[in-house]
Amino acid sequence: MASFFATYDFLLVSMVLAAVLALTLYLPLMAGQLSVASPGFYALGGYIAAIMSTKIFPPGPGLYPVSLVLLEMAVAAVVSGALGLAVGVPALRLRGIFLALATIAFVQILGVVALNLQITGGAVGIFGIPQPFANPIEYMWLAVPLLLVSMLFVARLERTRTGRALVALREDELAAAAMGVNPTYHKVLAFTTSAVLAGAVGAVSAHFINTWNSRQGTFDTSVNLMAFVLVGGSRTFVGPVVGGLVLTALPEALRGLAGVDVLPGWLASFLRDGRLIIFGVLIAIGTVFFPHGLITPGLLRRLGRGRARAR
């Protein structure tokens, strides 16, 4: 058991963080908004943590205090939220494709800025980010509560007045407005909440990955997140979580398969390196065959009924 964790420690934490990031795409999607802005806030959060821990707080002997990591997460969350509000209020008057394009532009702009600022370390980025834990697996102390809290938040949200308003906007924005739901307010709310969460994940990730540069939180990240949500499920919070966990683990699982002697060499190396190819193809297949993802509310209802009957 110990060796399992030792081998897969990095993967397990990555899976959990990916699941949280997937939820940041899910939140605006609840209101029917496709926003790929999360990678931008994720990058921002990471930079904030990296800068705070390498330049602001003095390096001490031993491990970096966890309380400071939590402080960084809080600061990252607040700053991301503020930026999310600033960007969201004008941008969320846009619909559909136009909003998606605006969020793509946002991530690209942030990337260029990050690449060029002195404080972000330019192209090299920031490295040697202090570690609050001796073993990577201990990052689960941060990652798992973060995942559980966000899952709980979204699950509760789906049952409240605000959550209903979001879903109504997704179903039919015009009718929702006619029934008294303020579209811009709720869209901005979902967007900002998503930014807050993405910033917090970024802060943890910066410590976890130990370095942070403009290669974190890019267009590729947007594609990953879309795969998680599109394949996992876009109509219930369970979808993105499962999508994030499973799809992050998939390349590793396939790598394991590639170790098996039976496969021809080219297939083995493809499975090893082709994560983005697989995700891309899954996205394309998903839009045609399961546009709401694999885990739908209907499926969950059926599973729930099945379990009840078995009792």
Add this chain to the structure above:
Amino acid sequence: MNRTFLLQQVLNGLAIGSVYAIFALGYTLIFSVLRIINFTHGAIFTIGAYATYALTGSQFGINGLLAGATLPFALPFVLALLGGSVVAALSGVIVERLAFRPLRARGADPLLTLVSSLGVAVALVNITQYLFGAEPYSYPDPLQGLPTAMNFGTAAAPVLVRTVQVVIFGVSMVMLVLLTYLMNATRTGKALRAVAEDMTTSSLLGIDTDRLVLLTFVISGFLGGVTGTLIGLSVGVAGPYFGIAFGLKGLAVIVLGGLGDIPGAVVGGLIIGLAEAFVPAQYIAYREAVPFALLFVVLLVRPQGLLGRAQVQKV
């Protein structure tokens, strides 16, 4: 401001801009007929560049599955360009058949098609990288006989533009004229515009919409392949991910010009090229952000772009 300097910057801007323009022509053509944003255009661009490279008999490098491979023949550059663009066009058609047609058949939201095209583009680019590696390549020089640059200034105050850039600008103007002629003055163009208005009605009126969609993707893919090769000729093939970067920048170009507007694609491309050329020296590092900043602003202020018409939403 120094007139020579100004002229030089303008020409630089037009040179870059004309590459964006040819790319955007194919991009916007698909939107004009099908009302979808086809992000795979960037991947097709890459495929065209790599296909042309292969057809010139050149060898692929040390990375990638096909390291060290060459084709058993070598074509002169212009033929390789045409051949590579045909390969690109074919790829576009295959993507259309496999990825977009099923979505169109069920009346899917254009947003879903955009998402699908993002996935396909990333997959294709990464397949290319997997096969051919990510190192830079350059084409055997087809313009050997010609001077490397043309002087638009005087001997004392030279304003130089590389010959290849002049060629590219010329190609973009020719493409613009041909496409505009096609759309406005031919029967096929009229049919394409009918399909753009209303596909169902057009097909009920006897227009072969399938064939026209095919034609659109062939033209668009061909243009994408041409752009890929021309850019490769101008600055070298900088790895498959260049296609993604172009695909992203192309979004800014077509939105600025007006989605679906063919002259708009050229106008948008030239404007963004000029904007990039005129970034002051101390901010040169932020040049890459200029198209996206423009995109963001245009979306907020005038989403129909410079030449597009405002869309009225019927309730």
Add this chain to the structure above:
Amino acid sequence: MSVAPAAAPGAPAVSGADLLVVDAVTCQFGGVTAVNAVSFAVGRGELFGLIGPNGAGKTTLFNLITGLTAPGGGHLRFRGEDITGLPPHRVAERGIARTFQNVRLFGELSALDNVMIARHVRTRSGLVGGVLGLGAARREERETRERATALLDLVGLADRPEERARNFAYGDQRRLEIARALALEPELLLLDEPAAGMNAGEKRALSDLIRSVRARLSLTVLLIEHYVPLVMNLCDRIAVLNFGQLIALGPPALVQKHPAVVEAYLGDGA
């Protein structure tokens, strides 16, 4: 009550009993004038009908009143307050609810959820309170559910609250849309062709429902309807639109015989 077509522009008399005042409202789409300087007033408690041939501008007028479209000219006043140009959710806040010509339910959601959503303006719990499950939010949630259930009962759909809205029969969907509109606790209810697609029995039931709802909830109802007998039977007054213009206004019996109305529906040489 006048039977003549709407005369010169200018504010019609605003009496204390007028709930909605449409004052020389105009709306153009491109080259087409969909609504042309239409003026009338709807009194409190009235059952007011709006009829006219297809394309006369009736739904556009509804869209203008509810803020889905902004008028090019004129004013709209509700309870004395100028609501011209307000966005739809603000109009809903002020107490105007509507149904749509092509039913616009939240298809994937349950019937109960559809009605509960419309309780939005009458409830207040926010994001934090709701998610944390604070006492006030929980109470409000319970109350919302109860009220929504009661409304489903009122329209006769209480047996299937968890059924997805898209699975209901067309006539039932229209009744569900009415229940949803009523959840806003409106003072003015706009019904856009509520009887479309219904058979004779369903139309009678709908008529009864509208009357009973008006009485029980002290509503004012503005009704677009193509099925003329329903309108004649149900409404206190009727306005007739043709090509965006008001051509007649008055009690059913008089409007029915108005020459301009007859011509609009039957054409020349009737």
